[in-house]
Amino acid sequence: MSRTPPPQEAGHDARRSRQWLAGEAHGAGVDRDGLLELGAAMAALTAAAAEREPVAVAAAPVGVDPGTPIRKPLRPDLLRPLDTNAEMRWTALAGQGYVVPNDRFFVRNHTVTPRLDPDAWRLRLFGTGLRGAPARDTPVEFGLDDLRRLPAEESTALLECAGNGRRFYTDQQDEPAPGVAWDLGGVGVARWRGVRLGTVLRLAGLTGDAVDVMPEGLDPDYVTGGRNLGRVRRPLPIAKALDDVLLAYEMNGEPLPADHGFPVRVVVPGWIGISSIKWVGPMEVSATPLFSPWNTQFYRMFGPGQPAGGGTLAVQSIKSAFELAWDARVTVGEEVLLRGRSWSGAGPIDRVEVDTGDGWRPADLVAADRGGPWQRWTVRWRPPAPGRWVLRARATDVTGAVQPDRAAPNDLGYLFDGVVRHPVTAG
Ligand code: MTE
Numbered sequence: 001m002s003r004t005p006p007p008q009e010a011g012h013d014a015r016r017s018r019q020w021l022a023g024e025a026h027g028a029g030v031d032r033d034g035l036l037e038l039g040a041a042m043a044a045l046t047a048a049a050a051e052r053e054p055v056a057v058a059a060a061p062v063g064v065d066p067g068t069p070i071r072k073p074l075r076p077d078l079l080r081p082l083d084t085n086a087e088m089r090w091t092a093l094a095g096q097g098y099v100v101p102n103d104r105f106f107v108r109n110h111t112v113t114p115r116l117d118p119d120a121w122r123l124r125l126f127g128t129g130l131r132g133a134p135a136r137d138t139p140v141e142f143g144l145d146d147l148r149r150l151p152a153e154e155s156t157a158l159l160e161c162a163g164n165g166r167r168f169y170t171d172q173q174d175e176p177a178p179g180v181a182w183d184l185g186g187v188g189v190a191r192w193r194g195v196r197l198g199t200v201l202r203l204a205g206l207t208g209d210a211v212d213v214m215p216e217g218l219d220p221d222y223v224t225g226g227r228n229l230g231r232v233r234r235p236l237p238i239a240k241a242l243d244d245v246l247l248a249y250e251m252n253g254e255p256l257p258a259d260h261g262f263p264v265r266v267v268v269p270g271w272i273g274i275s276s277i278k279w280v281g282p283m284e285v286s287a288t289p290l291f292s293p294w295n296t297q298f299y300r301m302f303g304p305g306q307p308a309g310g311g312t313l314a315v316q317s318i319k320s321a322f323e324l325a326w327d328a329r330v331t332v333g334e335e336v337l338l339r340g341r342s343w344s345g346a347g348p349i350d351r352v353e354v355d356t357g358d359g360w361r362p363a364d365l366v367a368a369d370r371g372g373p374w375q376r377w378t379v380r381w382r383p384p385a386p387g388r389w390v391l392r393a394r395a396t397d398v399t400g401a402v403q404p405d406r407a408a409p410n411d412l413g414y415l416f417d418g419v420v421r422h423p424v425t426a427g
Contacts (some may be wrong), residue, residue: 005314013312020291021309032117069112070259078104085109087185094323100188102252107259108161110232111220118144118263127287129210140204144263147247150195155246155269158343158373160316161186162272165416169409172421177413182319189373192267194248197241198351209287213241215266215277235290244269270345271314274299284399298363302411317417318401320393328424335382342395343374351396357389383426391422
């Protein structure tokens, strides 16, 4: 289950940002100047706001078949394709339980789902934060069977893309942002099973000097704005890595599906989805701060009111969604049971209100979900007259954060938290 992240995590990020701006960056791949250039490219993209982030695939790592962008069938009633990604349709959750079944769980791929051989797969830990400071080419290795022999844990955790809801910056606020135009379906909760990252780090010889851990995916390098940014990777502070982070090899009781990181992925509860690196292979454990384009250039809050170098983007925003088709048809005078879910990276949901056209009223919360990473709720509604109606849901989390009518915009369209206006037609 997710929990309220300790406050030191925001402080950690602000400190890393200052270090990066001061030129203390250490992270394989792209140097600070290169990233600043990329920043200019992203700014240009923002100006041409309707554009999507260009996606190009460089050569796959040796021995990796680049495969197809997404391996599982994209049933149109369950998933909506978006470039190399697919979002869950909220109607596909109607009548489902707490977790999102694997066949409809959203997929966010920077490039493609790689085909990895589980027998040859190795987790490779190296770096100055491990005893003897093993080098990248002489790492401490764990095979899948090694991980399976270690004590297993289960965690019901929510995964969400930081750009989830981005479309509403355009559609509701007329403030378009570049990037994948997610509705609200870039989110899901699953039961993950695996071994705690902390257990593996300690076995690998973690020292008291370690400050950051950077998992890298084995999917093809990510190329954007004419630059090869290397493998998808994002550092985690050691405090989070030793807390509730899992190296997961099962999802909802099945071996991890190919699109969700087979054979092993990182699951970082409460943090934005990019932290949960899929198809993890190499993992640097460092006694000095680590950086990557995914915590300096992307997945930061840029724009008016944000600090130089961008604002922190670790914990997810608060949102609500109806398990109902967009423009659903309902019958005048006939009661419907409206269902939905609300969630927040800052902690469990405390309260949900719904407006069906005559003011806010409390929704009934499913008692069994209290304290969990998302909260199911219901409201009864009898459409009083034919025509277009707008349904709205707004949540409050345990920290007191309430969804605003309008989300504060940022250049890359992250962390939408505004109340979504969901149209229905009564006839
Ligand atoms: N890990 C790798 N290696 N490559 C990726 O493209 N996408 C990230 C993260 N981990 C990504 C990755 C992002 S942005 C998100 S939101 C989640 O994976 C999505 O996980 P899912 O596809 O299992 O839903």
